[in-house]
Amino acid sequence: LFSKKERNKLIDKIIMVEWETDECFWKFYLNYLAKQPSYEWKFYNYEILNINGKWSYKKWTRFLNKFGIKWYFIGDWDNTIENNIVEPQEMSEYIHLAKAQYSMDQINKQKFYTRIISTIQKYYPDRYKYIISKIKSFYESWIFILNKWDLETYLWLDKKWLEPTLNFCTSNFYYWLHDDKMAPYRNEFENIVKIIFGI
Secondary structure (H helix, E strand, C coil): CCCHHHHCCCCCEEEEECCHHHHHHHHHHHHHHHCCHHHCCCCCCEEEEECCCHHHHHHHHHHHHHCCCEEEEEECCCHHHHCCCCCHHHHHHHHHHHHHHHHHCCCCCCCHHHHHHHHHHHHCHHHHHHHHHHHHHHHHHCEEECCCCCHHHHHCCCCCCHHHHHHHHHHHHHHHHCCHHHHHHHHHHHHHHHHHHCC
């Protein structure tokens, strides 16, 4: 058996994320979970890898496969195109319709990416169910496409980039953690973590 210190050196899981903002959040989030009693000793053999954009994902998987390193990928909803779940023209139509709905609705100004998802759900419910089912089927291939688009949507951030994400982690994380409206977002993240670490 390995000591805790020795186990921490045995990196055999690489969790790939698209950008430095994702890397920042997922490191913070996993460090938080690791301190909770139900997750103690569960997270000792992984590394978060920022691959600088989804287009680097296949190159990294080929590299990691050569060395027999187990990999996982967490990506935004537009990875549905990369993984042939949604056609580019189809996505363009959704975006066009969402823009029209967004400009007409002066009361319920959702974040725009959230609006795209809700537009598909409202006007193409069967297609929406199919897309979500396909996203979940990719879990078996260790590809986790976020159901509600991107990290900023899950953290309810108005801006992308590293500074707002750092501010969230240092100032707003615990509000998010106890906000009932954020429960579906937290549940999805935690489900991904449980699959990756076999919990």
